[in-house]
Amino acid sequence: MKLTFCFLLTACLLAACTPASVIRLKPVANETRFADGLEAVKQEQDGLKIVTAFESVYATKERGLPVDYLIFDTEITNQTAADWELRPNDFTALALDAGQNPLPSKRLNAEGQTYERRYVALDPDRELTEAQVKMKQAEARLKANKVLNTVLFVALVAATADNSSRNQSYREFASKAMSLDAGFQAWAVKRVADRAAFANRMERYSWEQENWRRETFRRTTLAPGQALRGRLLVRADREAGHVALTYPTPSGEIRFLFEQRLVRPQR
Numbered sequence: 528m529k530l531t532f533c534f535l536l537t538a539c540l541l542a543a544c545t546p547a548s549v550i551r552l553k554p555v556a557n558e559t560r561f562a563d564g565l566e567a568v569k570q571e572q573d574g575l576k577i578v579t580a581f582e583s584v585y586a587t588k589e590r591g592l593p594v595d596y597l598i599f600d601t602e603i604t605n606q607t608a609a610d611w612e613l614r615p616n617d618f619t620a621l622a623l624d625a626g627q628n629p630l631p632s633k634r635l636n637a638e639g640q641t642y643e644r645r646y647v648a649l650d651p652d653r654e655l656t657e658a659q660v661k662m663k664q665a666e667a668r669l670k671a672n673k674v675l676n677t678v679l680f681v682a683l684v685a686a687t688a689d690n691s692s693r694n695q696s697y698r699e700f701a702s703k704a705m706s707l708d709a710g711f712q713a714w715a716v717k718r719v720a721d722r723a724a725f726a727n728r729m730e731r732y733s734w735e736q737e738n739w740r741r742e743t744f745r746r747t748t749l750a751p752g753q754a755l756r757g758r759l760l761v762r763a764d765r766e767a768g769h770v771a772l773t774y775p776t777p778s779g780e781i782r783f784l785f786e787q788r789l790v791r792p793q794r
Contacts, residue, residue, distance in 0.1 A: 549792065550595060550763055552581035552770060552785040565600060568783055573776040574607030579783055585760060595763035596649070599772060602756035605749035613747045613755060618648040618774050620761040625768035627784070646762040651743040658736045665728045672721040676714065683710050765789065 554568045561567070567580035579601040586595050597620065605611040622630045622644035631641035690703045744757030761772070772783040 547791075548789040550584050550597065550765065551788050551790050552597065553788070554581070555769070555784040555786055567600075570781050570783065571606070572781050573778050574605070575611065575774075575776060575781070576604040576606055577774060577781055577783075578602045579759075579772065581785060582758065584763060595765070596760040597763045597770070599759040599761070600756075601744075601759050602754060603749065604754040605751055608751055610751070611749045613744070613749050614650075615648050615744060615746070615757075615759060616650040618759050618761065618772065620646045620648070620764075621771040621773065622646070622764040622767035623769035623771060627769050630764065630767060644764055644767075646764070648759045648761040649743075651740075651745045655736060655740070658732045662729060662732045665725055665732070669721065669725040672717075676718050676721070679710075679714050679717075683707060683714060686710075 554566055556568045559566045559568050562580070565580035565582060567578050569576065569578045571577075579599050582598045582600045584595050585598055586593065588594065599618075601618075603613060624630055629643040632644045634642045686703075687707050690700060690707065693700075743760065744755050747755055749755060759772075764770075767787050770785045770787050772785065773780045775781075
């Protein structure tokens with residue numbers, strides 16, 4: 528019985544240490560070109576030239592749940608004779624199955640038909656605003672915890688004074704004193720944990736803000752002949768067998784097709 532328990536415990540620990548599968552995309556195109564280790568594809572339409580390459584996956588959490596975002600290193604060149612307004616959230620990713628058919632979502636339209644699983648690229652300006660809101664919320668949470676910690680400390684001090692002034696047996700006094708001592712220790716631990724959590728949140732939000740400012744391209748008006756390069760982030764769908772990255776133009780959409788695989792890193 529003991530041997531079986533040890534075996535099961537070891538198996539659970541190994542399973543917990545086993546890395547999860549990661550998403551990898553490979554372009555489906557007749558012609559590709561490698562640059563800095565990335566396999567890029569190019570298309571031109573209506574005076575726009577777009578070069579894009581799948582770079583990596585950004586893993587994060589939203590509402591406590593893990594979420595993956597596909598990162599595309601993308602460059603757009605305006606070859607028209609007029610200005611072109613570039614908006615990152617005009618890019619979308621369509622999740623397809625192995626046969627390149629759109630995967631249905633859980634949402635239904637008015638006719639009772641399912642929508643396609645189409646994901647809009649993140650808007651850096653909106654993400655910057657949300658990061659600022661999160662930082663304000665973190666500051667408010669820290670202030671609230673400081674008030675709560677002060678109230679707890681005053682309550683513990685008052686309880687300690689009350690315990691010393693009471694007529695009670697030594698056993699009762701010692702028991703309450705031990706409980707109060709544990710309360711002070713818990714208060715000290717909570718105080719440190721609150722500050723550590725605040726520092727971690729602020730560091731993460733600051734890092735995210737810096738990435739949104741520097742690594743991604745934001746809404747921009749491209750003059751004729753002007754080019755802009757940056758990263759696009761669009762939500763990943765682990766059930767997809769293919770991903771179609773699209774961008775609208777006056778005569779249709781520019782479409783890049785990628786094959787998606789889930790790869791488990793070798794130990």
